[in-house]
Amino acid sequence: MTELTRRTVLTAAAAGAAAALSPAGSQSARAAIPLQGKQNSGWYRYKVGDYEVTVVTDGAATFPLPDKFVVNASKDDVAAELARQHLDPTKLTVPFTPIVINTGSKLVLIDTGYGEAAGAKPGATTGQVTANLKAAGIDPKDIDIVIISHFHGDHVNGLLNPDNKLAFANAEVMVPSVEWKFWMDDGEMSRAPEGRMQGLFKSNRAIFDALNRKVTQYEWNKEVIPGLTAVGTPGHTPGHTSYVLSSGNGKIFIQSDVTNVPFLFVNNPGWHAGYDQDGAMAETTRRKTYDMIVAEKLPVQGFHYPFPGLGHLEKAGDGYRLVPAPWNPVI
């Protein structure tokens, strides 16, 4: 029997079009079918007890690896880690992954993505949430509650549609009280550094002013809706919130941005993302949260995990490893 060796495989592959091809039959006259260049819609569904979770991706942003995406590691070290993770070391792809929870009585969206206005820009690779909701059979008008984990653009911008109105016309908007207090505090705003932080204060106020600041504040360590408990995971922002979703025998941890992309920060929990407002506190939160998740063997849903964003965590060396859950084709 023919031996498989690296040499034979690679030689054969390199032989290219010179190799003899099978004789084509009558089908040789058939017209070529054009490449489609279109991806499947980005939604995925699973059960947590009696609840139904629908993951809806907002898309992903790909950009050249910045010099300081990780503020306490060199660009070379980050590039080397990307290569170790079988990824292109010259660029970074960050996915954005809101979820919808149907409790049987309420349809609840956690975080919004960048929203339709972003998606309408030419060449946009984000802003897909509305399209993916619709592909999943969910009308944005049917969303009863939007729960916000924290006030960064990829989590709140989609609250507004391109007309600057609430994109989920019938929804109550719920925000962490700690987060609300920070961003709506004029003293905090006046003390914030110029640049990104001032910009965030302004954009957050523009969004919530457009909603006449009509929000419901929720507290940590209490249920936001039945079965969904808010867990304070500060550091990324002062009021950054994760959740435990529990129904029947099902339980998952919804981590929001406890880590950004797993292929950098799950493996290296000591790395601080430039987006972390307080990198040291974010790291403390991350290690404490992940140790709890590993000990409890909880499935984790991650906003910046690759779609569909559900997996398990393991201890690995000084950090952790994300093991994506197998795709279930039959729910």
Place this chain on the structure above:
Amino acid sequence: MTELTRRTVLTAAAAGAAAALSPAGSQSARAAIPLQGKQNSGWYRYKVGDYEVTVVTDGAATFPLPDKFVVNASKDDVAAELARQHLDPTKLTVPFTPIVINTGSKLVLIDTGYGEAAGAKPGATTGQVTANLKAAGIDPKDIDIVIISHFHGDHVNGLLNPDNKLAFANAEVMVPSVEWKFWMDDGEMSRAPEGRMQGLFKSNRAIFDALNRKVTQYEWNKEVIPGLTAVGTPGHTPGHTSYVLSSGNGKIFIQSDVTNVPFLFVNNPGWHAGYDQDGAMAETTRRKTYDMIVAEKLPVQGFHYPFPGLGHLEKAGDGYRLVPAPWNPVI
């Protein structure tokens, strides 16, 4: 700031419906939206150089963990490994994942899944290929070539539609010459053990007789179509075939059944699946193939890997680890 501890998280989650809920506004009168219970269609697309690969799942079969799914390991050891892999240790889910390659001039399907007849059975969780092809915008009539890796039901049964005709009406069917020779040899058939092996001989002959045995045989270490080189990976069956797909700067290894489900056999390459006709030879092939893939850092597409079935392999302990490729929402 509120402390995250296991106690507070779990206590809070256990508090259940007793916790105070936000006051519901006018939306409290809105009707509940029913759970949908429907999964996204199972297709996913990526580029390999100038070629477009569309993964189309045939679904997955879930069954109680058999006593001898792994012939050289105890059921307890297999159950323990499932638990280590964050899976239910009492049952097994095996996915089936054909792919379509559009070369720009030919539309080529590799393996068929169980096919429409299987999918039409009540409660079927396999036989989804035709539906997923259509969801991906691919008409089965447009398939120019069907390439078969080996003659097991999950790879060949879908050649026939429920009327016992070629399910891909305009396709040339290409089979490995070693595999064809074995299953069509009357001496081999007469010497095959009763039970599963006799059944396989009969069902393979029924399928290819329905096609008047009109197939094109292809050889190992040669291109089957331009850019797709057949690699002999025997053991699972005598003529079991994998492929290197190469176009421009893109190259992937299509492993067929070099392993069955990765969460058992990638981690434990010394385990022999009951489906392996020659377990020892399959293991030798597996280790040699995986060492080559690791050394060459080739992406791997696996028929029994969870959808969408693309990943990278790493050495891990005495075995290997599969790192699934991140889902790309924008191709």
